[in-house]
Amino acid sequence: MEISMSFDRSSGVLMHITSLPSPHGIGTLGQAAFDFVDFLRDAGQRYWQVLPLGHTGFGDSPYQCYSAAAGNPLMIDLDKLVTDGMLTEEEIEAADEDWNPDKVDFVPLIAARYPLLRLAYARAQKMPRVMEAVQAFRESAADWIEDYTLFMALKEEKYEGAPLWEWPDADILHREPEALEAVREELKDEIDFRVFLQAVFFAQWATLRAYAARAGVRIIGDIPIYVSPDSSDVWQHPELFKVDADFKPKKVAGVPPDYYSATGQLWGNPVYDWKAHEKTGYAWWIWRLKQNADLFDVIRIDHFRGFESFWEVDADEETAINGVWRKGPGMKLFRALDAAVPELPIIAEDLGVMTDKVRALLRSTGFPGMRVMIFAFNRFDDNDHMPHNYPVNSIVYTSTHDSQSICEQILDICEPEDADFAKAYIRWDEREPMAWSAIRTLFASPASIAMTTMQDLLNLGADARMNIPSTVGGNWSWRVRKEGINRDVAAFLHHVTEVNRRYHPVPAVFDSTPLDEVEVQEVTPDMDYGARKYWTDVREQLALLRKANAFLTRFES
Incomplete structure (x- = not known):
């Protein structure tokens, strides 16, 4: 059994809530968040991707x-x-x-x-x-x-x-x-x-x-594959994790040594006891997905390759060198999730160590995988991260919260010859910010969803980095200034989105018609492009509003 999933050609911006401007020290769910939704609407964007919304602990x-x-x-x-x-x-x-x-x-x-x-x-x-x-x-x-x-x-x-x-x-x-x-x-x-x-x-x-839904903006949420060892989840369900009698992790997660790290990455999260999960019919994961399905319109699942096989390290090790690969739950988990929460749009973060088995699992799920443009710029290599190679069923980024920005990559990290290749590839002629040329190139790709970060929209460099993996301190703290979210940036993004056929305005019928009176027509093969797009957008906007409003009614008092 394979799961079928597809996304309309569209685009969006990745920025976490805490990065919003605020006079009170951190971005919140206040007016600046509503203003950012307005910015996304004016910029013609369909998606706002945020990081996990959870109560942060170690390292923020x-x-x-x-x-x-x-x-x-x-x-x-x-x-x-x-x-x-x-x-x-x-x-x-x-x-x-x-x-x-x-x-x-x-x-x-x-x-x-x-x-x-x-x-x-x-x-x-x-x-x-x-x-x-x-x-x-x-x-x-x-x-x-x-x-x-x-x-x-x-x-x-x-x-x-x-x-x-x-x-x-x-x-x-x-x-x-x-x-x-x-x-x-x-x-x-x-x-x-x-x-x-x-x-x-x-x-x-x-x-x-609900406000975002009315603006036609869908929110992409993020589910980390693992939970913190110091969490209520481990305390409530120790049998589902590889912890000892005192709840201390016995086996922890990470990734093996690679080009970027000679000792690998040791994350410290307890790995799952997947046999215990299977005995419950994956009840805890079903519960977790349902929780997030209430909050978001699309869900990104972190470290997808860990569901095929995961790197397990003894908890007393100081590095990830001496880990071993363990078999993950594979399609058994995703079939259970699809049966419990059908038709929930899911994105797989499939970066990292890729094998034929991981690729086969991704194909079986039908989830779009990820590509990141900053990994493309090697003048000797026609790799998967180059925009002309992107598959249609993928979500692609100029950069991410875990990486350097486009500007930092090209100007500070690439070898001079690779930097020249990158500038030529994105057709940068210095008449506009370098990152804008990269965004143009990304949005013209075949990928269904094209995403950029706020840092790249503002052409920022190393000072605006959100996170450096495997480091503690100073991460997760970047904030955008209010003046950065402006009409000129919105106008540029709207233009690039529209010319690349990624623009989906909210159908005008929603301006004045009550939801229960909105007419919906079945999309048929004989319709022209404009009619198909219009009725598809009506149907999707109606579903978006109904879901958001249903969640809102639980809190209206």
Whole structure:
């Protein structure tokens, strides 16, 4: 059985929520996010790709979160809490520092942010309607919220930040019912505070998501293949991971040595016990995909090759050199996911060590794979990352959050001869920013979806890098300035999108017609191109709005 999946020819921009401009030190789900949706609409873009939205832990990485389901409280819009009467502008101004507009400084930001959030919670407790909405959210999220909030209360309040495997109380660590009941009572207020944060986060996300849908913008979310070792997921389901009796990882994930690293990459995440997952019918993965299907319109699955086989390393190793390849679940997992969440658009991040078996798995899933333009520029090699070689069923990028920008690659990293080749390939003649020429080339490729980063749109270099893999500190902090999101950039992107037949304006019928009255016609082979495109766009926009509105209704109170 193969899974069929296809995407219309379209385009979008990759930028994480935290990179948005904000006077409060970090990008949030506030006005700047809505303004960015407007920018994408004006630029003719169909997709906004974000990184995982989770509650970040070690290294502030969105790929190392305390829960596979919880949202990041740092993304909560403080100004909306003012509107809702939970904070005052003066209180926010008093807590704000002279924040760097180009970088998030996580340590002082967290120290300043949580007292404000606690103050908002204290006021919310006196607002019956708000607390009723929080309770309704709590009940709807019962399959994860209680374990996550107890985990965070224990970690932050009782154990002073200690990781899961260093918790001193064995009865709590091993989830003995009487011990958990007692500690829930002891930490009740802290638990309730963290439930409140999640309710606010998801209410704000639902509002932004619905606004994006009305603008015809689809949001691409990101599922990391692994979870953090210090997470509520491992505490709640230790049998699904290769951890010892004290929840400390026995086997961890990574990638073997390659051209870029003589010692490989040691990620430290516990690998899955795939036999245990199979015995459950992959129930945890189905739950995880359903959680994300509620939040996003398209989902990118990280490290796809790890589902065919994965690099497993003993946890006490200092490098990834001595790992071994272990067999992954393959199509058994993806058949189970497709049966549980059919027709969910999925993108496979298939970079890294590729083999015939990984390629065969990708073909069987039908998922589009990835290509990245910065890997193309070798004057002696006609490789898969060169735009003229892109398959139609692929999503392609000028660069990514894990890589250098186009400008850094060509100007600072390429050998001079390769840099000259790259400039010739993208037809750069110095009359426009170099990265814009690269974007033109990428958008003209055969690939179904063409993506660029905000860094490349602004022709930025090394200072704007989001992440350097296998390093800790200074990552995930880049922010765009408000003046960078401007009409000139939108006009350029709109033009490139339209001339390359990637433009999908929202059909005018949605401006004035209630959703239940929108006419839909079946697309037939005898229709001309314009009619086929129009009725396809109507059908897809209607589905987009219905899904976003259904999620929003859960939080409207």
